[in-house]
Amino acid sequence: MPQPMACPVLPTTGALRPIAIDDVRLTGGFWGKRQERNADRTIGHCLTWMRRAGWLANFTAAVDGTLPAARRGREFSDADVYKVAEAMAWEVGRSGNERLDKEVLDFGELLAAAQHPDGYLNTKFEAARYSDLEWGHELYCYGHLMQAGVARLRTAGEDDLTAVTIRAADHVCAEFGPDGRERVCGHPEIEMALVELHRATGERRYLEQAKLFIDRRGTRTLADIEFGRQYFQDDVPVKQADVLHGHVVRALYLACGAVDVAVETGDDELLGAVVRQWEQTLASRTYITGGMGSRHQDEAFGEAFELAPDRAYAETCAAIASVMLSWRLLLATGEARFADLIERTLFNAVAVSPDEQGTSFFYRNTLHQRRLPDLPVTDAESPRAAAGMRAPWYEVSCCPTNIARTLASLGGYVATTDVEGVQLHQFMAAQIQTDVADLHVQTDYPHDGKVTVHVLRTVSREWTLSVRIPSWAANATIRTGDSQQTVRPGYAKVRRKWQAGDQIVLDLPMTARWTWPDPRIDAVRGCVAAERGPLVYCLESVDQSNADLATLAVLTTQPPEPSGGLTLTAPARWSRLPDRSWPYGNAITPQELSSTAVFVPYHLWGNRGPSTMRVFVPEHPPQ
Amino acid sequence: MPQPMACPVLPTTGALRPIAIDDVRLTGGFWGKRQERNADRTIGHCLTWMRRAGWLANFTAAVDGTLPAARRGREFSDADVYKVAEAMAWEVGRSGNERLDKEVLDFGELLAAAQHPDGYLNTKFEAARYSDLEWGHELYCYGHLMQAGVARLRTAGEDDLTAVTIRAADHVCAEFGPDGRERVCGHPEIEMALVELHRATGERRYLEQAKLFIDRRGTRTLADIEFGRQYFQDDVPVKQADVLHGHVVRALYLACGAVDVAVETGDDELLGAVVRQWEQTLASRTYITGGMGSRHQDEAFGEAFELAPDRAYAETCAAIASVMLSWRLLLATGEARFADLIERTLFNAVAVSPDEQGTSFFYRNTLHQRRLPDLPVTDAESPRAAAGMRAPWYEVSCCPTNIARTLASLGGYVATTDVEGVQLHQFMAAQIQTDVADLHVQTDYPHDGKVTVHVLRTVSREWTLSVRIPSWAANATIRTGDSQQTVRPGYAKVRRKWQAGDQIVLDLPMTARWTWPDPRIDAVRGCVAAERGPLVYCLESVDQSNADLATLAVLTTQPPEPSGGLTLTAPARWSRLPDRSWPYGNAITPQELSSTAVFVPYHLWGNRGPSTMRVFVPEHPPQ
Structure with a gap:
């Protein structure tokens, strides 16, 4: 197996190389506080509701043989349990939290008992496997299982959870491989999960299976539905689409998987197609908050410039998926525009979802609330569409669990390295360890525009510190010792032979x-x-x-x-x-x-x- | 039984009294041509698709005992068959069409064979009666059966269809009466149908049952659903609501039933509540076309002033339901504002639905089409949401059948009588027979603003001819003989002892x-x-x-x-x-x-x- 490195996304090639979350420690500030709140409150909150709603008990019922009668929750609730497992795995990797480590171990044990001998694992469909690929979410659930397993492999090594993951992946390859069912899942997710599992294990079959799913998508292997096949991007092959379309989270997850496959297989045409789709989506289908998706009915993108604030859907999960996509494109290309969108999306479309306690959440993030909303349901799962105020849990609770795993691994999105040196993409107070240097980033951003990077340790050769200048920042300056220069949007690069104790000060103009x-x-x-x-x-x-x-x-x-x-x-x-x-x-x-x-x-x-x-x-x- | 009079709505009391459709004959012009097209093309088109889609055959399957296996179509497809039967009944009443009369007779015979001995009749739920009142539409289907039966009673007298109707109504009263199930239907419709059946038969139990349904509504006898109980107006009692809300067609049908009950029981509080709701809905929740409903997801009203043209839903059925409501309020109050809205809605939100051949239809009527729509599906039922162009039929095809029954009975909405005389509400070329006079209305309205009313026959006493002056019409004039006067919006009244050969000429200013x-x-x-x-x-x-x-x-x-x-x-x-x-x-x-x-x-x-x-x-x- 490859050397584990605690990154949510870890391509084997590309312009930039990520840094592990245990090498980027957020130290307070806007995001550090939110990451602590996530550890202290949100993950536990998700666990509590997972038990209360019966979604965790579905796995016990699988072991006990009391399914389907005992089952609770929507058909995809397994995935939310896996997302919490992923969040816990990252949190254990980040902070060494022993209580959460125990939770992950116990959950892995439960899954191992619930998994069928051939690797099948799903609490909803075991009596009717793969009978509803359009809406059943079986492969989507495996995808989230694999992302939890990958997080665990990269932060703790092999255990029950990772063994279950690998058995499930082998099962998927056997069932849906070249000689298996020529189908895809109605909700993309497994594509990127398989690539990451390939990256984490070195097993090439997983990459090949992901490529198969990407190649099959758009060839109409799924049935037509009321919303049309564009809903799950089965209307046109990935390489031929002009713009992201249909259900937003599905579209973005699929694009993530396509980038992963493109990067690992050297498919520049596929990568180029996703970049073009990203460009078109940004130019005409994205809210100013970075939120995506204007339609409630099918949680879908609207037409170009159909961006009414009134009924902005802008699902929290879509914002997170957008960050996931832009991060992959940033790693692949090294272009600042992708980091710009990540910043906008994190500070607005993602940060808006949790309340100040980290225990209630917006599912959709409107840009215009016309009437005083009703008080939220606090003692039961809310119907998602009703959320004019944040609610503690939803019947479809993908968003809180997505928040939890994203914040637990957020350090992984701050900086990267390449042959020239280190790139600072997001301004978060942090300690960053890399091969060439240890850095300390001090800032009160975004409330203040000053970002100081201290060099704590460095190799003795020349290397470049690149700092992203956001597209909105005209006349930003960088001060290094006595010299100050005005820098333009993009990456400001300072190349020199650094010494411990050096610092650079970025000053971003914060005029409203x-x-x-x-x-x-x-x-x-x-x-x-x-x-x-x-x-x-x-x-x-x-x-x-x-x-x-x-x-x-x-x-x-x-x-x-x-x-x-x-x-x-x-x-x-x-x-x-x-x-x-x-x-x-x-x-x-x-x-x-x-x-x-x-x-x-x-x-x-x-x-x-x-x-x-x-x-x-x-x-x-x-x- | 009361003397049959061929009116879609026939209150026993109120400010104005309708005129039967066989006493108002449209003679060409904007609406006359559409009524002919409806007779020549649309009704036959509906029949063809009803057979092709298998919705009519469901009743044969009920007779043959091959349900549920042989059933086709959505759970409420019975209702669309009934709506075509209603359209045919009105058309037979209007034109004496013998072929359609035979269709109605055959259909009544089929229904009589399909009906259970206790009066139950539904092709979807016979094995699980009233098991899903939220979504099952069983009472809604009875409502449309009764409206077809009432149309038949008022135009042809008793036959199989009317006997089936009465058995069904008796069944509903037994099942849902004071000692029966304390429930309502997720889709209002039966309320107004029962009142009309009471009016057509004199049977008071039907009125009492309708009143029970209205009284129960809003007391949360239906389960909560994702869209909330407001979706089917079960969130708040009718008398307490401030504005029409939730699913638009449900809201408007319910309001129609409430007006009918209010009028027949003398419940001024209930009538006043609906008038206030109508006012609020007009002031802040109606498109300029008269269309109602801005939301696709739940086909619902948006908040006040949430009226984006982009995703205007403005369902054709909602426009028709709005005409039905305003007509009831006009009959009850005699106020011109209700006739004004009928005019606006007919000429824009209703007239837009059929194409120029009368064989394809918009289901929803947007006010902004941003991209060139896809060509419509012509050889299969269209999914309704996809309709950027008119399609011949929909999986949910409530709109074409609603158009058919409305156009067949449109003459009934043109004029009324009261103790003072005759009121002309809509300007359609027509021959109108009333007790006091026969009138001939000549006009090329709305392409021309001149409307000439010829008095062909008249009683010899004084009476008043009232002509609605639309709210948009400043400086309209009425010429009678040599005298001309400028008239203001509202009803312009000309009282005199008329003579055959008299005419009045209304001139409406048609400046854009x-x-x-x-x-x-x-x-x-x-x-x-x-x-x-x-x-x-x-x-x-x-x-x-x-x-x-x-x-x-x-x-x-x-x-x-x-x-x-x-x-x-x-x-x-x-x-x-x-x-x-x-x-x-x-x-x-x-x-x-x-x-x-x-x-x-x-x-x-x-x-x-x-x-x-x-x-x-x-x-x-x-x-």
């Missing part, structure tokens, strides 16, 4: 700014958004002392101004509109009242009780 | 106009719509010779101008926008190109092959 949407995004015509650094802001009704959020409009002659804490303000006008029996007719010019619009970071919204909210705000006067 | 949306409808900020008379217009890409519909903006200093045929034009600007990798940033001021925007009536769109389309168009410059 107005951002205008493309005129083709009709739903936000005449509106602006406030941004500062990587943060998108919003207006919450609780902060607007004397104005109606439904009619508030901001003056944009000056940028929004800081006004203490994390808030921004701007002069504004609002109006009391007349009640009309029919909302169409002659243009009305209501009397305007002066006010001040108070913005807060989007990711913080909804933490102070029911509130209405909007990210895009009308501009006054219209431009 | 720009219409601005309320500023709270964020999704169309900065946009206008073109209207002329009752018609909403739209831009279709096929008409814009040299401009991109995605960036076209109109100058509104002058009203849109007629330019031959039915089109309107306005000076416009459009721009070629730069490709950008990220659609948010600094405001861009692209180079503008001059053009002319060409508008066509919304109801005609999509008849010339795949086209993009928009109703709301940006205004240039922004206001």
Whole structure:
């Protein structure tokens, strides 16, 4: 087996090489605090609900032979148990938490007992294996099992969980290999999991099976459904698609697997296809928060520029999947644009999901809450679509468990190495160990634009420290000793023979700014958004002392101004509109009242009780 | 039994009294042609597909005892067969069509054979009666059976179909009466059907059962579902709701039943509640076309002012249900606002559904088609959500059959009588027979604003002819003999001792106009719509010779101008926008190109092959 290295994604080739999560220790700050909260609260919260909802007990029932009668939860609930196992595996690898280690060991033992002799393992379909590939999620569940197994292999070595994983992977290869069922799963996931298991074990059959699944996708091996085959990307082969389409999480997971296969097999055409799809998706199908997916009905991408804030779906899992995809493309290409999107998505579309305690979550992340939402269900699983406020658990609870595994392994997304040196992609307070140097990153980012990188230890030869300058950062500067230079978006590279005690100071301009949407995004015509650094802001009704959020409009002659804490303000006008029996007719010019619009970071919204909210705000006067 | 009178809705009390469809004969013109097309093409088309899809054969299978194995179609397909039967009954009543009369007789015979001895009749649930009231639609199906039976009673008298209807109604009263199951149906419909059957037969138990269903609704006798109990209006009692909410067709059908019960039982509180809900719905939850329902996922109303044109659902059945509700409220109150909404809805949200041949239909009626739609499925049932173009049939084909029964009985919505005289609500070329007079209405409305009412026969005492002046019509005039007067929106009343040969000429101002949306409808900020008379217009890409519909903006200093045929034009600007990798940033001021925007009536769109389309168009410059 290859030398284990604790990375969520570990390609054998590519422009950049990841750093293991035990070599990047977050030290407080925006993300370090969230990672600690995840360890202290969220993972345990997920375990509790997993037991309460009966999803863990389904495996005991499998052992006891009481399925299907005893089964609880949706058909894919096994996957959420696996995602928590993955989160625990990363957390054990990161912090050595012994209690969670015991949980993983116990769970592995349970799985080993539940697994069939031929490697089959699923609590829903054991009596009707692979009878519903469109909706059954069996291979999707294996994928999450494998990602848990890979996390364990890379952080703790072989045990029951990893043995179960390998037996399951062998089973999948036997069942769905070249001589097996010529089918794919309705929900992609297993493709990237198989590649990672190949990377973790050296077993080439897993890569070949992943390639088979990618090659089969789009050849209509799945049945047509109400939403059409585009829902699960079985309408057109991966290489031929122009843009990510259909169900967002499915589309992004599939693209991750395609990149993994492309990288490991040297398929530049496939890699190029995914890069083009990413570009088109970013140019016309992504919310300003980085969120993706405008449709509730099928959790799908809308058409180009169909990005109404009202019913923004922007599922938390889609944001996480987007980070996973961009990270793979960053490793493959070394291009800053992928790290830019990761930053935007993490700070807005991902960070908004958990509440400040880390124990309740948004499933979908709207950009406009028109009415005061109902209080969340706290003593039962919430129906996902109803979430106008964060809820502790959902009938479909993919998002909390995805948050848990992502935050536990977040250190892995901060920096990389290549032959030239070290690349710092995300600004998180951290200790980073690499072959060429140990670094200490100090920052209060994103609340402050200063990022100091201390060189604690270094090899004695010349190497390059590359620091990403975000695309929004005009006139950033880097100071090294006495010299200061203005740097442009992309990677600012400082090459020299470093010495322990050296430091560089990056200064990012944190002036707040107005951002205008493309005129083709009709739903936000005449509106602006406030941004500062990587943060998108919003207006919450609780902060607007004397104005109606439904009619508030901001003056944009000056940028929004800081006004203490994390808030921004701007002069504004609002109006009391007349009640009309029919909302169409002659243009009305209501009397305007002066006010001040108070913005807060989007990711913080909804933490102070029911509130209405909007990210895009009308501009006054219209431009 | 009461004297049969061929009206779709026949209250025993109320401000206005309907006129039977055999006393209002449409004579060509906009609606007359559509009614003929419905008789010649649509009803036969529905019959053909009903057979092809196997929905009619389900009843034969019930007789043969081959259910459930032989069953085809969705769980509610019985209802669509009943709706075609209703359409045929009205058509026989209207035109005496013998072929259709034979179809109804044969169908009644089949139903009589399929009905269980206790009156139960449903091809889906006979082995598990009333086991799924949330989704099973059993009572909904009875409702449509009863509406077919009522149509038959009122146009032809008793036969197999009406006997089956009465046995089914007695069965429902026994099963769901005061001593029966304390439940309601997940899809309202039976409430209004029972009231109408009470009106047609004089049987008071049916009214009492309808009242029971209305009283039970909102008391949570149905299970909670993912969409919440508001989906089927079981969240709050009818009298306590502020606005129509949840699934649109369910909400409107329920409101119809509530009005019917309120009118027959003298429950002014209930009637007042529905009127208030109608007002709130109109003020903030209705598209300019009269379409209702902005959400695809649960076919539901959105929040107040959540009216994005992009994903406007505006189901055809919802438009028809809205006409049904407003008609009931008009009969109850005599207020012109209800007739105004009927007109707007018929000319836009209903008329848009069928194509020019009457053999393919929109299921949902968007207000913005961003990309060239795929060609429709013509040789199979279309999945409903995919309809970017009209399709001949749908897996859920409620809309074509609803169109068929509505057009066959459309004469019933034109005029009414009261103690003062005759009220003309809709301007359709027609011959109208009433107790006080026979009238001939001549008009080319809505293409022309002139409506001439000839008095062909009259009683010799004084009576009042009331003519609705639409709310959009400023400075309309009425000429009677030599005298002409300007009349205001509402009912213009001419009282006199009429003589055969008299005529009055209504002249409605048909100048096209720009219409601005309320500023709270964020999704169309900065946009206008073109209207002329009752018609909403739209831009279709096929008409814009040299401009991109995605960036076209109109100058509104002058009203849109007629330019031959039915089109309107306005000076416009459009721009070629730069490709950008990220659609948010600094405001861009692209180079503008001059053009002319060409508008066509919304109801005609999509008849010339795949086209993009928009109703709301940006205004240039922004206001």
